Amino acid sequence: MSENEAPSENLVPPAVILCEPQLGENIGMVARAMANFGLKDLRLVNPRDGWPSERARSAASRADHVIDAARVFDTVEEALADLQLVFATTARIRDMPKPVVGPDEAASETVARGMQGVNTGYMFGRERWGLNNDEVALANKIVTLPVDPTYASLNIAQAVLVCAYEWRRVATAGRLPFTLDDYGAEPAKKEDVVRFFEHLEEALDKRGFFRPVEKRPTTIRRVRNIFQKASLTENEVRTLRGIIASFDKYGIKEDKE
Incomplete structure (x- = not known):
């Protein structure tokens, strides 16, 4: 302590x-x-x-x-x-x-x-x-x-x-032995977050996620807002981009009966 x-x-x-x-x-x-x-x-x-x-x-x-x-x-x-x-x-x-x-x-x-x-x-x-x-x-x-x-x-x-x-x-005036502030991870830079968004949106485009097309801007804003709430760290952004890259490289396997 x-x-x-x-x-x-x-x-x-x-x-x-x-x-x-x-x-x-x-x-x-x-x-x-x-x-x-x-x-x-x-x-x-x-x-x-x-x-x-x-x-x-x-x-x-x-x-x-x-x-x-x-x-x-x-x-x-x-x-x-x-x-x-x-x-x-x-x-x-x-x-x-x-x-x-x-x-x-x-x-x-x-x-x-x-x-x-x-x-x-x-x-x-x-x-x-x-x-x-x-x-x-x-x-x-x-x-x-x-x-x-x-x-x-x-x-x-x-x-x-x-x-x-x-x-x-x-x-101790109610102080706790540790808090989330002690986690020590660096918050992601906005440019890295934007690149992640672009990477994600490109992958979603390839899979036809944005339907109807005219609602694409609204859907993108909603998706981006979901991740903004998470206050992503540098490591988390890298991990998420790695996940997207794996989808691009290996595709999505479908279960066969």
Whole structure:
């Protein structure tokens, strides 16, 4: 990825805190989601099956740098100790007066505070029942996703993926790692395009395409307009002329029964 698509070097990325994750495979998929969007700080609170985990490493699909740097804590308080802004992710209404935001708003605040050097984080709960109220109480705000309320349950890696995606989208101002502009092919010169048109029209004349003859100018304009919309490159013009030349050289074979 080029520097143009990377977040600012001054931006402190958020940590991802998993409270008592149960399966190594889920931790690995979380690490993979984090790596997809440039997050590296993975914190585990009492993983049920212990740490390190080969199952986690296998599921991480080569996101080894996240797995290797993961830290294990005995309590949530220890995992959050150095953080100054924490979002608790939950899909359930909590009986506490705490601001609730969507992942886009959380990302905007996380990026803005991260640019100021503030340590931020997203806290995720257990696979079966999420975060408890005491854990949510430690967060500054709740972040919830706009899911269908009749089926609000997300896999933990899916929830991390959405939050990480939104964070990177804001951090990079939505820039993509590559676009059609990066294709690098030279646009065809108009004189080459005109020669292609003339070559094509000559071949079509030989095959009696322009009928009735009086409509030939109108048909030519329509055919030319079709190719103009394609914004042809030099290589594409050469390829098209090669196709026409092959018709001239070898003719068109008719299927015989």
